[in-house]
Amino acid sequence: MIEQVEKPTPMRLKKEIKDRETFEKYERFHIKTEFAASRRKVPNPFYPRVKKIGLAKYLIKEILHYNIKLAKKEYRGALLSRPCIYGVFSGRFGGFKPQRELCTGCMRCVLEFPEFCRVDRNPEFRTLGDSYWLPEDPTRFSFSAVAIVNYEAETGKIPIKGMGYKGPFAGKGWDSIWTDMSEIVRPTRDGVHGREYISTLVDIGYKPKFISFENGQPSIKSRTVQATVPILFNYLPPNLNNDSIRKSIHSAAKKIGTFYIERPSNINFSEKKEFSTLYKNMIPLLTTRDRANLTTILEHAEIVSYSIEEHNELYSQIRSVNPNIPIIVRIPFKRGIATKLKTLLNDEIDGFHLFADYHGKEYNTTKNPSFIKDLLLETHKDLVDEGLRDEITIIASGGIILAEHVPKAIICGADVVAIDTAILVALQCRFDGPCRSPEEGKIKSDRFSPQWGAQRLTNLIASWHAQLIEILSAMGMRDVRRLRGDVGRAMFNEELEKEAFGEIEVRTGA
Numbered sequence: 001m002i003e004q005v006e007k008p009t010p011m012r013l014k015k016e017i018k019d020r021e022t023f024e025k026y027e028r029f030h031i032k033t034e035f036a037a038s039r040r041k042v043p044n045p046f047y048p049r050v051k052k053i054g055l056a057k058y059l060i061k062e063i064l065h066y067n068i069k070l071a072k073k074e075y076r077g078a079l080l081s082r083p084c085i086y087g088v089f090s091g092r093f094g095g096f097k098p099q100r101e102l103c104t105g106c107m108r109c110v111l112e113f114p115e116f117c118r119v120d121r122n123p124e125f126r127t128l129g130d131s132y133w134l135p136e137d138p139t140r141f142s143f144s145a146v147a148i149v150n151y152e153a154e155t156g157k158i159p160i161k162g163m164g165y166k167g168p169f170a171g172k173g174w175d176s177i178w179t180d181m182s183e184i185v186r187p188t189r190d191g192v193h194g195r196e197y198i199s200t201l202v203d204i205g206y207k208p209k210f211i212s213f214e215n216g217q218p219s220i221k222s223r224t225v226q227a228t229v230p231i232l233f234n235y236l237p238p239n240l241n242n243d244s245i246r247k248s249i250h251s252a253a254k255k256i257g258t259f260y261i262e263r264p265s266n267i268n269f270s271e272k273k274e275f276s277t278l279y280k281n282m283i284p285l286l287t288t289r290d291r292a293n294l295t296t297i298l299e300h301a302e303i304v305s306y307s308i309e310e311h312n313e314l315y316s317q318i319r320s321v322n323p324n325i326p327i328i329v330r331i332p333f334k335r336g337i338a339t340k341l342k343t344l345l346n347d348e349i350d351g352f353h354l355f356a357d358y359h360g361k362e363y364n365t366t367k368n369p370s371f372i373k374d375l376l377l378e379t380h381k382d383l384v385d386e387g388l389r390d391e392i393t394i395i396a397s398g399g400i401i402l403a404e405h406v407p408k409a410i411i412c413g414a415d416v417v418a419i420d421t422a423i424l425v426a427l428q429c430r431f432d433g434p435c436r437s438p439e440e441g442k443i444k445s446d447r448f449s450p451q452w453g454a455q456r457l458t459n460l461i462a463s464w465h466a467q468l469i470e471i472l473s474a475m476g477m478r479d480v481r482r483l484r485g486d487v488g489r490a491m492f493n494e495e496l497e498k499e500a501f502g503e504i505e506v507r508t509g510a
C-alpha cells in the first residue's frame with residue numbers, strides 16, 4: 001500500500017523555513033583566538049655552564065684520539081660541538097662561549113661530563129614568576145608554568161608536552177591528583193572535534209532544591225547569573241594592578257562571557273560609559289565606602305560581592321535595594337570554614353568566594369597551612385553532610401595557575417574558580433619579589449595596549465576551555481556542572497600511598 005504524503009500547508013511551510021533559519025543561526029560556544037605575540041622574549045629557563053679548563057683538557061684528549069681523522073671537516077665539526085646535539089656548543093667559540101638560548105635542558109652534557117658541565121636556572125627567568133611558578137624542587141627542574149601560560153596566552157592553543165617525560169608521577173599540591181581519563185573503557189564524548197556538545201556553562205548564585213508555591217507563584221526563586229566558563233578573573237589589589245591590566249581584564253571577560261571581580265571605586269566614571277556597560281561582566285567588590293553609589297551599582301550589576309568583614313553593614317542595605325541580586329561573600333579559606341558558612345547561610349547568601357593565598361595555601365596561616373585542594377575537599381564534604389551544598393555556589397581561588405588545576409579544583413568541590421597571578425603571567429608583567437598574597441605581592445611598573453592584553457587573556461581562557469573540554473570528553477561527561485565534587489573521577493596520591501602501605505603491612509603480617 002502506498003502511503004499518501006500529506007501536502008504541507010503554507011503555514012507549515014513557513015514554520016519549517018523559520019525552524020531551519022533558527023537552526024542555521026545556532027552557533028556552538030567558541031572563544032575566538034588570535035595570535036598575540038609576546039611583548040618581551042621569554043628567556044630560556046636553562047643556563048648551561050662549562051668549566052673552561054675542563055673543556056680544554058677534554059678537547060686535547062679528543063684531538064689526540066682522533067688525530068689524522070680531524071683532517072675531515074665533519075670530524076672537526078663533531079668534536080667542537082660535542083656533547084650537545086642542539087648546537088649550544090656549535091658557535092664560533094664552541095663550548096667556550098655557549099649559545100645558551102639553544103639549550104633545551106636535556107641534561108645530556110651533565111650526564112656525560114659532570115666534571116665540567118652544569119645546567120643552572122637562568123637568573124633572568126626568575127623575574128617572570130615566584131617560587132610557586134618556578135619551584136626550587138630539582139625534580140621539577142624542566143617544568144615551567146611560566147612558559148606554558150605564555151604559550152597559551154600567545155596562541156590560544158593547547159600545549160603538547162610530556163614526550164619522554166622522566167620525572168615523578170606525583171608531587172605536592174595539585175600534582176597529587178590524577179584525573180580519570182579512561183576514554184578506552186567509557187564511550188567518549190567527542191566535544192573537542194565537534195560530534196557532541198560539552199557544556200562549560202555555570203550558574204553562580206542560589207539554586208533552591210525545591211520549588212514551593214504561594215498563591216500559584218513560586219515563593220523561592222533562584223538568584224543566579226550564568227558564566228560561559230567556570231573561570232573568573234579575580235580581584236587584583238592596586239600593588240598588582242594598573243590601568244592596562246584592568247582594561248585588558250574588562251574586555252577579555254566581555255569577549256568570553258565570564259565575570260571579573262573589581263572594586264567599583266577603581267572604575268573610571270569619567271569615561272562616560274553607560275553604567276550597564278561598565279557593570280557588564282563585573283562582580284563589584286563592595287565596601288561600605290560605596291554606599292553613596294550603592295543604588296546605581298545595584299541597579300546595573302548582575303551580581304555583587306563583599307568581604308566577610310563588611311557583611312553586617314552591607315547585607316541588609318543590598319537586600320533592601322535589590323532583593324533578587326545574588327550576593328557572594330569573600331572569606332579567607334581556612335580549615336573548618338564550613339561552620340562559619342553554615343552560620344552565614346541563615347541570611348540569604350547565594351555563594352561564597354573562598355580565597356587561599358596565591359600559592360594555594362590556607363590564608364594567613366604559618367603553621368602547617370593546608371593546600372586549597374584539601375580545604376575544598378573538607379568544606380565540600382561538610383556542606384554535603386549538612387544538605388547545604390547544592391543550593392549555593394563556591395568560588396575558589398588561590399594557586400590556580402594551569403589549565404589542569406581548573407577541573408581538579410572542581411572535582412574537589414568548587415563550582416567556579418578565579419584566577420589571579422595567572423593573569424599577570426599571561427600579560428607578561430614582571431614580579432617584584434615573592435607574590436604570596438595580595439598584601440605582599442608587587443609587580444614592576446609597566447604599560448601595554450589593553451587590546452593586546454585582552455587578546456592574551458582571551459587566548460589563555462580559550463586554551464583552558466579547550467583543555468577542560470578535553471578532560472570532560474575523556475571522562476564521558478557532557479556538562480562541567482556534573483563534575484563538581486565528583487571525587488570518583490580522580491585518584492589521590494595520598495590515598496593510594498596509604499592503601500599501598502596498608503597492603504604492605506598486611507602482607508608483612510601474613
Ligand code: SF4
Nearest residue numbers: 084103104106107109
Ligand atoms: S642540557 Fe642538553 S641542550 Fe642544554 S647544553 Fe646540555 S646537552 Fe645541550
